[in-house]
Amino acid sequence: MRRSAEPDPSGEQAPHWWQRAVFYQVYVRSFADSDGDGVGDLEGIRSRLGYLELLGVDALWLTPFFRSPMADHGYDVADPRAVDPLFGDLAAFDRLVTDAHAHGIKVTIDVVPNHTSDQHAWFQEALAAAPGSRERARYLFRDGDQPPNNWVSVFGGPAWTRVPDGQWYLHLFTPQQPDLNWDNSEVRADLVETLRFWLDRGVDGFRIDVAHGMAKPAGLPDMPEYLRSVTGAQAHGVDDPRFDNDEVHEVHRLIRKVADEYPDTMAVGEIWVQTDTQFAKYVRQDELHLGFNFALVDADFDADAVRRAIDLSLEAVSRSAAPPTWTLSNHDVVRHVTRYGGSELGARRARAMALVQLALPGVVYLYNGEELGLPNVELPDWALQDPLWERSGHTDRGRDGARVPLPWEGTEPPFAFSEGTNTWLPIPPEWAGLTVERQLEDPDSMLSLYRQALELRKTHAGFSGTDIEWYGAPPGCFAYRRKGGGLICALNTSGAPVPLPPGEILLSSGPIPTTDLPPETAVWLI
Template sequence: MRRNARADATTEAQDAWWRDAVFYQVYVRSFADANGDGVGDLDGVRSRLGYLELLGVDALWLTPFFRSPMADHGYDVADPRDVDPLFGDLAAFDRLIEEAHKHSIKVTVDLVPNHTSDQHAWFQAALAAGPGSAERGRYHFRDGRGDAPPNNWTSVFGGPAWTRVPDGQWYLHLFAPQQPDLNWDASDVRVDLVETLRFWLDRGVDGFRIDVAHGMAKPAGLPDMDPEAVAVMAGAQNPEVLDPRFDDDAVHDVHRLIRKVLNEYPGTMAVGEIWVDSDDRFARYVRPDELHLGFNFKLAQADFDADAVRTAIERSLAATGDAPPTWTLSNHDVVRHVTRYGGGDTGLRRARAMALVELALPGVAYLYNGEELGLPNVELPDWARQDPMYHRSGGAEKGRDGCRVPMPWEGETTPFGFTTGESTWLPVPQEWGPLTAEAQLEDPGSMLSLYRQALEIRGGHASFSGTEVEWYGAPPGCFAFRRKGGGLICALNTSAASVPLPPGEILLSSAPLDGELLPPDAAVWLV
């Protein structure tokens, strides 16, 4: 049932729980496997709620667990209002929601409104109905230019963004051919989204992560793209190149529709996956009648360099207006930051430092499962790769499987307690033995212990209040900022030499301090 609206100040503060929350992204198929088939599932997530509570996170983001042929590991949704048997059933979802709430952990789920699976009942009906039908009007079916596609758009996963059907028409898919794009000019599409939102809200979810939130709307006439445009999802778009595939102005109508439904359920929220380089364009997604939060990936894209990180922070703060900024270092689409920062001991030291930087900033932090264990990317053999990006590019792009390897929980041999079965959907490296949660739990110097300490301090220390930061003067290769209103100081040293600490009482450091000096590849919190 829908929640009753309450107006007192305490309740309003509770309803805005997301403004400074720490979310934990659960890549469901790689988190924990309860039934022994080698693939993570909802009961597996439920079995690890005690760990998540001990870690100190406020909320979960569950990647898609809906009915799907799994052409893109669940982001090709055949039924958005049911659970795929691979992950359990609706009863398993209900159990997870109930128990998570008992652990004081909110639950948010992925929403995939840009496209469906080609096995969705709508798309199958569109194929059967033929050109000009209302069924085809729910998607982007077009006649070609002779034997050529309707325009020159390319897929984010490589190759053309159009596939031809037997009657000669073409359909649009900005991702894999098994993921046809929906036409948001069709009223059916909007009505169905509202039904999906209410279905999960009525089951108790606390919010949604909107996949490809800068997608959905397409410009009239579907004009050709600039050949210089690249895959926006890769985050490498040239801001001077216009890309008609994404960030069309009409997308904001979709987000206003989503927000209108969420306003009927106090205490719920939505965060959008927004690959938009322009700060001004980004800010439009988090206006008061649109998304509550927007993923800004600039921190995840920054090199381990104080100037680059500071620029990412300043731009992210400037792009959100009155909405809280969001911060993330890794997710299921990017190389894990231990590896991005150099790998090995160097990458680990730098990842520890950046964890303190991220968690010191005002706003919302998103952690990706396994980063609290210091997991690196895995260089998988080609035979093991499953990402459609790898297959669509003919192996030129290695894809995202390396950051999706299952979590190591306990024991000394692979698969380290992830499953009771003999194999896992992606192989878990034997060298991950020292990285298991069990191995790190009682080690005060471990990455897991650092995250637990940082989250405990962040959640309970008054110095973490305030929504603005002010910068100190700092040596080259370093920075220091203070939370205005709270007083927390965070200093980062990316240079090759130790530097003097700012004045203050030390709360936590990412590495042992060198007397009154902050060593290279380290960060510290002070008050």
């Protein structure tokens, strides 16, 4: 069912909702469990929509909830147009979308076009078919006594697995995630069918997983030796033939064409590339509406590093219609409270960076739990489930520490995340002080800071405009002003207090007892 765009009564071109939205990433397994099995689900999300409205976010991004054997927690998709029973069913998804819209919240979902599960009907058909068949042409099968090239999986180990008839198939992730062949017309048609299936059910957009993947270079040349020992989905260089090949832009033009059939829907890409020039190609007028720029994720808590990340991010979209996109954490990286030093130090710095991020023009993506100040969790070996742990020979502990379920209320695990006692990853008892319940009652909590900041960002005229200008600032500090509305954001990462810029304090990340800005503190002034 096609949706018509709402005309602007003024006759002017109104900004699209996604051009300045705050998205909230829901890691579905870890948000809220409705049936007591210890795994989050769609009904759990629906039960917490009131909280998300209270928080003040504009849209959700749901990680994969599709039918899957869960070799990579849902990013190995066996049927992209079905809900896995672990998370609910299509009726539950429809209820979630309807209720989210009633709360004024948009819903976007993950799409995983680079690969399928090895349990996908297509791959099972390929295994049963002969070399050279139509069924195998949907994937990347090759002949040879040895692997076709030296590529390694980003999870560690070889990127090729041999089947009984002697052919090899490519998998840039686990062997249970065979890569699709994007030169194949059936593969392209199937993606179009998937996009339309969910758009017809009312979704407002997509997050494209591994958006710099999909296309493979002709001849599948070897990768540089220096990259073969590096694991992680973000670990690759400009000369890595596994990613960022020019033909990938044809896939994004296809996605954009479908989205344009449904007015006011959008697509954002997970784009791990090395240069602004590479990044800019993904957000051209006929490609993705938004691109995740991970410059802030990669920046240390240092004013010069953060300013450089901001400048690079603004430059990357300066020649396109896409607004900049900001994020500090997601399910693939260490939570920023921990990255910034952990404990009270990390929390103070995380509070400061929340204000830096939310004062910037463009789009913000929050990761569930960052508004609670959750740190990474040091999990015991027995609890680890990320395929990185096994594939690296137990040298890379993986991403599970950033995926622990959220604490909602009470004084003991599972903190009302689930009615059951066992959760898919154990929740530490020391999170008793970080629950939503505790923080809602505390005006000085991280959650209260986020709520105030999101409300101001949405309603205060100081946040208008799409450009910033920098002020002179002492070493270890910076200050910028929103050129349209006049809001000033200042950050002090030095070890000593510095004079505040002129203006009335709107919000600060910590106490400001004098006319100086304390270390590890950010402030908004008007």
